[in-house]
Amino acid sequence: MGSTVQEGIYHIVGIGMEKAPALTKRAPGLSAQKIIDEIHNVNGIAILAHPAWSLDRASEVAKLYGIDGCEIYNTTSGLPWNCRPYSGVFFDEMALLGHYLPCMAADDAHHYTGDETRSYIMVQADELTREGVLAAIRANRFYATQGPNFRVEIENGTVTVHTSPVQEVVFFTDTVWAGDRATVGENVTEATYKVQPTDTFVRVELKDKDGNCGWSGIYPVNKK
Template identity: 30%
Template sequence: MIDTFSAPGRFWRGNLHTHSTRSDGVLPPEEVCRRYAAEGYDFMALTDHFVGRYGYPITDTRAYRSNRFTTLLGAELHSGALVNGEVWHILAVGLPDDFAPSHSPEFKPVANQETGPEIAARAVAAGAFVAVAHPQWSGLTLADARSLTAAHAVEIYNHGCHMGCDRGDGFGIADLLLSEGRRLSLIATDDAHFSEPDHFGGWVMVKAEENSPEALLAALKTGLFYSSQGPEIRALHLEDGAVEVECSAASAVIVLGHGSAGVAVHGHSMTRARVTLDPRCVASPWLRVTVVDAAGKRAWSNPIWKG
């Protein structure tokens, strides 16, 4: 994952989780795309709820692409029961528009439908980038998360869940899976419905040679991105028992790993930081970096695997 910063291309800013009037959002698809483009995003995925109530939509946003803004087709998939009895929420970006519906008439499990892991595996086989959506909001257990073996990523920040119910964090599940050896990436998203201030709060910065659906999707699957609420990560190097970070002005740079492993450097308007690893971080098979600015906004690297 550390190759993100040395890979060819440039960073493109995008949102991977958004809803429109094709499901339970309040704005039509063209207006959602217009607002993201006007806000300076390079791309977005409209991921309406893939349930029978809305006609199993994979919203076609190709007409709203331009020479500076593109879209990825996708959906939020729902099928099968979590341990708590609620239905799965699985983000699938890069779905073909003929992806076959599941038997999921509503936002609740029903008999004779695919399980969450089964529909996730089918989405991956169809070419999608698949993520565990808002695990804290869903009440996802570790057993649930372990069962979803086809996922590429975990949604570690969901702005809509943060603003709407203070359950936007997915790091608890993500870090446990990483510590079990699951090589997952970490995404921040909006989950925007535009019914509250749930938009423009979390995004991915994807490294690719062009702003095309094909190049972005390939980079997402490879993990060539970082996530942010505002700060930029410009370079990241692991060497000689330390992590060196170049970033936009930061007040803290934190390195985290397995279990309680974690060490931080604090300062004022830091644009470079060298974080010397303590023994717990040295022993951890993976590390990730958080950059915090003076306003408390964060950026998160994908995991760096040592072997």
């Protein structure tokens, strides 16, 4: 569903719904919060799609309640079909406002000219069923990727990434400078980052030799 009132342009995806939400497309006064609430009313998961493409402002999105996930990458928003497929800066701005959105990727395939089966989430489900997958998504047991398989560990102030071979591992935080922020090389399978006293969050991005990316969720750090 889409909301186009003065608060901004929001495309919100509902998954796992038990029935159709009580929403009418382009209804007068249809707000983003109304869409989120109605998705929840039918036991659905509300996902904010392509915020960079929509030019959604973090300061406005932060006023909404109940967003269950957000796309960090949307294939069809990229070339040659469109623009602004990547929303990493939006995630960082939301984290600065204290909102740690679960990080998703999707194709949003419209054309089927290469925009399909490119970006997705890897889910740690107990069973390969609809219920098992939805339970894992609700529990935030997933990461977004286009190919790299990885896991993130945080222990004693150090963030460690174990990954399939990639060429780049980058740790994004709200500290301006950190010397170990990026690990670049051939067939990188592990990278570490020492959490800085000024960090309040960490997230990880990876890229393999073919340009396929992976994106972790956001991890709060130095929280008391």
